[in-house]
Amino acid sequence: MTRVLLHLGLHKTGTTSVQKFLEDNRAAIEPATEVLLPDRTREISRWVWRFYQLGDPDVLQVIREDLQQQLAGLQLSGRDLVISDENLLGPMPRAEDSDPYPAAATLIGTYREAMQVLPEPLQLTVCLTTRTPQDWATSIHAHLARKIRAVRLTEDRDSFTARLTRNGFARTLAAIRAELPDLDLHVNEMETLIDQPFGLAQVFVDFLNLPDNRMLRPATHRHRSPAPGLIDRLIALNRSDLDEDALATAKQALLLDASEGAPAKEYQR
Known part of the structure; x- marks a missing residue:
């Protein structure tokens, strides 16, 4: 039997931490389980974003074929498979729709179809992690506010989180089921x-x-959200008339200063 664990987020529920755990413990894991992390599924996630933008069913076919090709090239030899990439569920929600991941069920169905190329019998488990709606919405707002490029979030925390909490992930879970x-x-x-x-x-x-979990290195929490005061300053910068390059420089300087010398990570998505 080929067992597959497909981990699809949600965004801001510790996905980076668990992916780091899988990466740190590859030596112990890979004799029994192949691991696909975002660095190996990035091209598929780009097509997922394209599908969200266009809603074109032809894009779903590209996603299906690309995943089939990648899976068919794996040398499982009786091993199981873990795939972890929150971007395969869709873009990080921006509180614009009643369902934060409106294509989730369609995409999961597409992935399940693609996995038919794996050795049978196949057992697929889809894993989602949630957190309290208010904390989830606040963390997403903070993440979008600090993005260096691509997103220029100007909405205040209270209105953003109120809307995202109201249109929360319960709709996504209900649609999938x-x-x-x-x-x-x-x-x-x-x-x-x-x-x-x-x-x-x-x-x-x-x-x-x-057989022995004692060799596994524990997961550590990563990418903690900045303090609310820092988020307010980032939102103020986003509301300014700075051009994209000047804004990026100002936000990087602010984040660098706040982290007391640690380099600011440039979020591209």
């Missing part, structure tokens, strides 16, 4: 996972079922 009723869907609360022995990575440890 309605459109894919036979899907093996696991939804885990971030707040519950944190208390587990391996923290946010506990879902992966349970799936891997390794």
Whole structure:
């Protein structure tokens, strides 16, 4: 049997932390499980963004074929497969739609079709992580506010989070369950996972079922949101009349100063 764990976010629910856990523990994991992280699924996620922009079913066919080609090239030899990339669910929500991931069910169905190229029998589990709606919305607002390029968020935190919380991920989960009723869907609360022995990575440890977990390095929390005061200053910069290059320079300087000398990461998406 080929077991597949498809981890699709949600955004801002510790996805970077668990992907770092998988990367740090490759030596222990890969004898039994192939691991595909965003560096290997980036081209597919770009097509996912294109599908959100165009809504063109032909793009879904490209996604299906590209994933089939990638999966067919894997040398599993009886190993399982873990795929973790939140961007395969769609762009980070911007509180513009009643459903933050309106194409989620369609995309998951497309991935499931593509996986038919894997050795049978196939057992697919789709994993989503959630967090309390207010914390989730606040973290997304902070992430979008600090982006150096591509996004120039000017909306204040309260109005953004109120709308995203109102149009929260419950709609996405309901749509997935309605459109894919036979899907093996696991939804885990971030707040519950944190208390587990391996923290946010506990879902992966349970799936891997390794003979000895003592060799695994624990997951550490990464990309914590900046303080609210810093977010307010970033929003003020976004509202300024600075051109894109000047804005990028000003935001990088502000983030560098706030981190006391640590280089500011340039978020491109």
